[in-house]
Amino acid sequence: MNIVLNTADGRTRALRNFLKNMLENKILYAVIAPVEINKKITGALVRSPELMDKADPLAPVMPVNMARIVSDITKSAPPSDGKKIGVLLRSCEARALIELVKLNQASLENIITIGIDCFGTYPIKIPETGAREACQMCEYPEAPNTDITIGLAGYENDSFIILQGNTADGDSLLESYGAGAAAAEQLKKREDAIESIRKERIAKRDDVFARYLGEITGLENLHNVFASCINCHNCRNACPVCYCRECLFDSPTFEWKADNYISLADKHGSIAVPRDRLLFHLTRLNHMAVSCVGCGACEEACPNGISVFSLFRLSGDRVQAAFNYIAGRSMDEPLPVTEFRENELESIGNQ
């Protein structure tokens, strides 16, 4: 089912009032949303209805991928019955959450996912540069697989937006709000708008991929990309789907004795330090590319502005295509590394 939400007083206020109503009527026990505190946008788990007035669901920034927060909050134990949490998610956040659930790193029990049409986000550090490249080339303006969709696209000149229920949970929540349903042409308007954004971004994506192939492929380019990497692993920490609770690269596995480093330098003439930077990124790529949703949080978190996103987005696309898998597309598709076919990939092992 769907409802029309009047936005005569502004979209932000309409959404705040809607979420406030959900809290007041105990349909939702709490809401995870971006809020504005002291002129800064941050995420918050909001319990008190009046604090919903600080929510800013439309702020075009993503300080952290919320899928990561849902994982943090639910992985030990999901909310108890009667304490449903609503979570506002952009497309990349919703898709990352699907991957985390498949990886057993988040639970959707008693979680109501609320997807919101995304027009792109700006970098936190230098917003003047415009929407992030990750967003400009994201072919998923609409958050998939959510209980509720907040439809904004196409209604820029209207005084309403449309909330669509996609699951029984989503439907019953909207029913409780009790507003009128949308007309068919109103729904069509959004579908057309989404489709046109998607087309524009796919064209952009293909352009950018062609550029990446020139910029990041080959050992020399990789060296240039990672020469300023300081091994801080911020990209890993910001990545919504990097799922190991304990990372191999935080262990002493690759710590050598000085003589071992010297003998490697002996072999090559010289070895770049810090060691294992390319190893770290290539390993993370191998582990994460199948689940990469292309949110670009990795690059946002890099203190030296290394274009780590481009590697992930390009390789992620190729690896996912190799298994006919798309990260976040469906809860029912098993992760490629958790299953196999007896008759596949015949070229491997039979040289």
Place this chain on the structure above:
Amino acid sequence: MAGAEANEKNFEPVIIAFLCNWCTATAADLAGTMRMQYPVNIRPIRVMCSGTVDQVYVLKAFLSGADGVIIGGCKPGDCHYISGNYKARRRIHILKTIMETLGLEHDRIQVSWISAAEGKKFADIMTDFTDKIRGMGPSPVKVNGTAF
């Protein structure tokens, strides 16, 4: 590449071989018992299953200057742990796809299914792979003289 060409005659590749305990490592033993030689370029590392070979170990060998990496496992359907080699196959496919995307020489990584009874096949494959890598020349892990 001029340097590599000049060195071609003297170039002896270093090849890291991850060999499954139940099939390929046993085949290596059999090759020895049968007095068959395989190149000294091969540095075997016995692992319990090809399925334990995470991409990170292949990459570590590659980035530390190994000219080739070969992973030996049981034939599909014969894994001692039922499905380890099928999982290895997917993992290596991911690795090769990424290496190909990033313009790294994924041909330097090879998987071979060699059963415990195939001592001769083991020696042959190791010889062929060594020849192939020798033909490819040294692994290009260095940029302007520095290994990354």
